[in-house]
Each structure stands twice: as structure tokens, then as C-alpha cells.
Amino acid sequence: MKFKSVFDIIGPVMIGPSSSHTAGAARIGKIARDLFGKQPTWARIHLYGSFAETYKGHGTDVAIVGGLLNYDTFDERIKTAFDDAKTAGLTFEFIPETAHTEHPNTARIVIGDDEREMSMVGISIGGGKTEITELNGFLLRLSGELSAILVGHEDRSGCIASVANCLALYNINIGHMEVSRKEKGNMALMIIEVDQNINDSILAEIAKLPNITQVRRIAD
Amino acid sequence: MDVLFRNVRELVDRANKEQKLISEIMIEQEMLITERTREEIMAQMDRNLTVMEEAVEKGLNGVFSKSGLTGGDAVLLQAYMKKGNSLCGDVMLDAVSKAVATNEVNAAMGTICATPTAGSAGVVPGTLFAVKNKLNPTREQMIRYLFNAGAFGFVVANNASISGAAGGCQAEVGSAAGMAAAAIVEMAGGTPDQCAEAFAITLKNMLGLVCDPVAGLVEVPCVKRNAMGASNSLVAADMALAGVTSRIPCDEVIDAMYKIGQSMPTSLKETAQGGLAATPTGKWLEAKIFGGAVVSGNN
Numbered sequence: 001m002k003f004k005s006v007f008d009i010i011g012p013v014m015i016g017p018s019s020s021h022t023a024g025a026a027r028i029g030k031i032a033r034d035l036f037g038k039q040p041t042w043a044r045i046h047l048y049g050s051f052a053e054t055y056k057g058h059g060t061d062v063a064i065v066g067g068l069l070n071y072d073t074f075d076e077r078i079k080t081a082f083d084d085a086k087t088a089g090l091t092f093e094f095i096p097e098t099a100h101t102e103h104p105n106t107a108r109i110v111i112g113d114d115e116r117e118m119s120m121v122g123i124s125i126g127g128g129k130t131e132i133t134e135l136n137g138f139l140l141r142l143s144g145e146l147s148a149i150l151v152g153h154e155d156r157s158g159c160i161a162s163v164a165n166c167l168a169l170y171n172i173n174i175g176h177m178e179v180s181r182k183e184k185g186n187m188a189l190m191i192i193e194v195d196q197n198i199n200d201s202i203l204a205e206i207a208k209l210p211n212i213t214q215v216r217r218i219a220d
Numbered sequence: 221m222d223v224l225f226r227n228v229r230e231l232v233d234r235a236n237k238e239q240k241l242i243s244e245i246m247i248e249q250e251m252l253i254t255e256r257t258r259e260e261i262m263a264q265m266d267r268n269l270t271v272m273e274e275a276v277e278k279g280l281n282g283v284f285s286k287s288g289l290t291g292g293d294a295v296l297l298q299a300y301m302k303k304g305n306s307l308c309g310d311v312m313l314d315a316v317s318k319a320v321a322t323n324e325v326n327a328a329m330g331t332i333c334a335t336p337t338a339g340s341a342g343v344v345p346g347t348l349f350a351v352k353n354k355l356n357p358t359r360e361q362m363i364r365y366l367f368n369a370g371a372f373g374f375v376v377a378n379n380a381s382i383s384g385a386a387g388g389c390q391a392e393v394g395s396a397a398g399m400a401a402a403a404i405v406e407m408a409g410g411t412p413d414q415c416a417e418a419f420a421i422t423l424k425n426m427l428g429l430v431c432d433p434v435a436g437l438v439e440v441p442c443v444k445r446n447a448m449g450a451s452n453s454l455v456a457a458d459m460a461l462a463g464v465t466s467r468i469p470c471d472e473v474i475d476a477m478y479k480i481g482q483s484m485p486t487s488l489k490e491t492a493q494g495g496l497a498a499t500p501t502g503k504w505l506e507a508k509i510f511g512g513a514v515v516s517g518n519n
Binding site for chain 1: 223226246249250253254255261264265267268271287325326327328329330331332333334335336337338339341344366367369370371373374377378381382383384385386391399433435436437438439486489490491492493509510
């Protein structure tokens with residue numbers, strides 16, 4: 001089930017005018033910032049389908065920039081996100097694309113700063129709900145049915161086992177898991193979908209494990 | 221994931237078997253899924269209710285969107301209603317004006333609570349605050365109204381769609397109107413079965429409704445579609461309370477809505493390429509708003 005909570009239906013509380021094109025867009029922007037881990041200094045945002053056709057009218061553009069500035073769906077500052085971005089030192093451009101995508105409301109967000117860059121694809125599935133389908137070229141295939149965490153780590157033996165052990169300790173069952181790396185011995189990524197909610201203290205514990213570089217909760 | 225209901229049939233059966241309101245089943249499922257207490261869940265819905273109240277109040281004072289396409293109609297409707305000569309009655313017009321008020325605030329980038337989406341956010345609160353004056357509910361009953369509506373929306377969102385881009389306006393205002401109809405029935409003392417009948421009757425009459433926003437803005441025809449959605453739900457609620465039933469079961473209506481949405485052309489699914497958006501006036505408005513010439517807003 002894509003929609004789990006009654007507050008996905010009666011909610012979110014948000015700045016208008018569109019749950020999918022404004023609130024969902026703000027969430028995609030905010031997830032991108034969360035995954036990047038800090039305020040990016042530049043952003044290139046590719047919009048597809050209905051996003052590309054109607055982004056100006058729906059405030060999709062200010063919402064995504066607002067999300068990149070860490071604004072929530074109900075943050076009134078979304079309206080002034082373009083000006084705020086200037087103040088915050090974030091430059092951005094929007095590129096409407098004509099390519100056909102699987103979902104009509106799709107955005108590819110490429111963000112970065114002097115040190116690194118990141119590319120993420122998010123879709124807005126209605127009522128403000130979003131899913132992340134790609135991160136740095138790695139297809140996530142996240143169903144959105146379960147809670148999920150993303151763990152970035154050094155490609156060393158024992159890393160995956162240590163994370164799985166930590167989850168087992170708290171009786172958290174793994175429903176689906178994917179692992180990937182760019183090159184042998186370099187950075188690697190785990191996407192773990194779980195049946196139970198993972199609270200912040202468990203995330204903090206995973207972050208303290210050896211060779212773990214990043215822990216994020218996603219798709220919720 | 222364990223859930224208490226996956227479709228309307230299971231929802232109604234459970235409510236009947238356990239002799240509970242549909243809103244109660246929704247609250248219990250929320251507790252089960254999110255592992256939160258009843259108090260936390262009720263408090264969150266109470267906050268959403270407050271957001272809805274504030275949006276209606278703001279709209280009834282008069283708001284205008286930046287494009288200038290919408291605004292001020294809620295004020296006109298309230299003033300007309302107060303003259304006492306309305307043809308369709310005060311509850312109906314009150315619901316319509318409050319639905320319009322919410323969507324005018326939404327179009328002006330104000331704060332609203334999506335129910336189930338922002339473009340369809342007027343129907344559920346509009347009807348709620350209108351029937352409130354007739355039924356005099358407690359605060360808890362008003363909160364339960366939202367849980368009942370949420371239960372039906374939950375089924376539609378998971379078994380069909382609540383996205384205009386995926387299923388057209390029938391998925392947004394159609395779903396919202398059905399949700400409101402069911403919630404009105406529960407507040408008015410109807411049975412869980414009557415809630416489902418009200419939902420089915422409403423959605424049947426919203427089937428095929430396309431999403432064709434002029435200039436891609438959630439304004440024309442969205443604001444007035446919320447008005448009509450609200451009126452549709454009040455009529456269907458009265459029909460269900462009178463004992464009228466739908467020949468096509470609720471879940472099959474939802475399934476039909478989903479399939480109609482899939483076969484609807486992309487030009488009529490929130491792309492601003494067909495329908496009213498593609499009319500000469502629709503195109504002219506789009507050029508006027510985005511073609512360099514700036515339309516001055518009234519706010």
C-alpha cells in the first residue's frame with residue numbers, strides 16, 4: 001500500500017496551490033537536501049511530464065527551491081524561496097524536458113557545492129506523497145510501501161553485516177535490501193526497506209558503526 | 221503491513237461486525253500502523269481541523285490569487301446567502317461558499333490542509349462547516365468527520381488514485397466529494413452501509429471528470445469544481461440517508477474510476493493541454509499570465 005496513514009489523505013498542511021506539484025515538489029527538494037547532507041550552492045532541476053508542462057502555475061519551481069532550502073510543505077517562506085536562495089548563496093536553473101517518464105510528475109535534481117555533487121530522481125504520486133526512484137545513477141526501486149533507510153559506507157567487508165546486526169538487535173525486520181558500489185573498495189550504498197518504524201536513536205547507532213559515512217531515512 | 225481494511229467492503233463489514241463507526245475503524249488502523257496513541261492521533265487531526273477553519277475564515281474575508289483569475293467569490297456567495305432568497309437553501313450554499321473560500325486561499329498560495337489533495341481541498345471542510353450549523357456536532361464529532369472521510373480516501377488512494385495527473389479531476393474532486401458524502405452521513409447518524417452508498421452515488425456522478433487547469437494554475441476550473449463537488453456530496457448524503465442505494469457497489473465504482481483515469485488522454489490529466497485549458501479564452505489567459513504581460517494581483 002502506497003498510502004499508509006490517514007494523514008496522507010487528510011493532510012499535509014501545506015502552502016497552496018497543488019499537493020502533488022507544490023507540496024510533493026517541496027518534499028522532493030527537501031529529501032534531496034537531506035540526502036546531500038547540507039545546503040548545496042548550485043542546483044540543476046530537470047522537470048518531466050505534468051511537472052514540465054505546469055510547473056510555473058503550480059509553484060513547483062519555488063517549492064523545489066524551498067525544499068532545497070530545508071523548508072517544509074507548510075512553510076510560508078516557500079513563496080519567497082527564489083529570493084531566499086539568492087541570500088543563502090544557492091544558484092539554480094530549471095530545465096523542462098520533453099522525454100517521456102514512467103510517472104507524469106517526475107523531477108531530476110542535480111545539486112552540489114565545491115566538494116561534490118549528487119543526482120536524484122523523485123516522483124510525486126499524489127496528495128503530497130513522494131518516492132525516490134534514483135540516486136547517483138543507482139535505481140532505488142523503492143516501493144514506498146515500507147519505511148526505508150539509506151546507508152552510505154566505505155566498501156569494506158563486514159559493513160553490511162554490522163548494519164543488519166544492528167537492525168536485528170532492535171527486532172527490525174528487513175523486507176527488501178539492495179547494495180551497490182561505484183568501484184571496488186570505493187563508496188558503497190545500501191538501501192534497506194524495513195517493516196517497522198526506525199527511530200532516530202537506531203539511526204544514530206548505525207551511524208556510529210565502523211566505515212559508515214551517511215545514514216538517512218527516506219520515502220516517508 | 222497489517223491493515224484493518226483494504227477496500228470499502230472490508231471497512232463496512234468490520235464496522236458492522238464490531239458495532240463501531242467508520243471513523244473509529246480509521247482511528248484504530250492509524251494507531252496500529254503508526255504505533256502512536258489515540259491521543260496523539262486525535263490531536264494531530266484536531267490541528268488539521270484548525271488549519272481548515274482558519275483557511276475558510278481567511279477566504280470568507282476575501283482573498284485573490286496572484287494571477288487574478290480567482291478570488292472574492294466566497295464573499296459574494298455569503299452576501300447573497302444572507303439575503304435569504306437562495307434557491308438551493310442555506311446549508312447547500314454555505315457549503316459551496318466555504319469550499320470556494322478554501323480553494324481561493326489555496327490558489328493564493330495560502331495555508332490549507334490537503335483533503336485528499338490541495339486542488340480538491342475545499343470539499344471536505346466546506347461541507348463540514350456547513351452541516352455543523354445544522355447538526356451541532358461536538359469538536360470530537362468534527363474530528364471524526366475527517367477520520368471517516370480519510371477512511372474512504374485511504375481506500376481510493378491505495379486501490380485507484382487521488383492524483384489529477386494520474387487520474388483526472390474525478391480522482392481529486394471526485395474522491396473528495398465521495399469522502400465528504402460519507403462523512404456527512406456518519407455525522408448525521410447514518411449507518412456504515414449508508415456511508416458507502418453515499419460515497420458510491422457521489423463518485424458515480426463525478427466519473428470521467430477531466431483535469432484541465434487553465435494556464436496550469438489550480439484556479440480555473442478547480443475552485444468552482446470544489447463548489448460543485450460539495451453540492452454533489454450533500455445531495456448524495458441526503459439520498460443515502462433516505463435509503464437510496466447504488467446498484468454498482470462502492471469498490472466497483474472506485475475501480476471504474478481508476479480504469480477511466482488510465483484510459484483518459486494525457487492532455488486531460490493536469491497538463492494544461494486540453495479541455496478548458498485549450499479553449500481560445502483559456503489560451504489567451506495563459507498568454508496574458510505567462511507571456512510577459514504581467515497581470516496585477518489584487519492582494
